[in-house]
Amino acid sequence: MSETQNNDDQKFWETIDTFINQANELEKSNQDRFQMVGASLLFAAARYNTYLVARANGNKEAFLDKKDEAKEYFIAQFTKMLDDNIADYESNFDKYRG
Structure with missing residues (x-):
């Protein structure tokens, strides 16, 4: 696997983690919904x-x-x-x- 592919894969998972972390924060402030x-x-x-x-x-x-x-x-x-x-x-x- 190339270094570019490794960097893209890492960025892909980091981006997913960013969205999930944001969703978790939103859930905390909207617990009833x-x-x-x-x-x-x-x-x-x-x-x-x-x-x-x-x-x-x-x-x-x-x-x-x-x-x-x-x-x-x-x-x-x-x-x-x-x-x-x-x-x-x-x-x-x-x-x-x-």
Whole structure:
């Protein structure tokens, strides 16, 4: 693995940790509405990824042409990530919830 790849991987995990830490802080200040934090993260991810697709395609026609492909990609990625995290949590449930 190249040094660039290692740096990108490290930055990827650091960025994830930043979002999770922020979500944990938001949950503390919204204890009676903790599910709002998760829903907000999902909405933010959808909005930001839509922006990335629009930016990558330059004009409305190109954006609309790529819309379904982008949706399929993001749905597949989310499903894989969710499945991986559920499996990890299942294996480490007592450790994570302890």
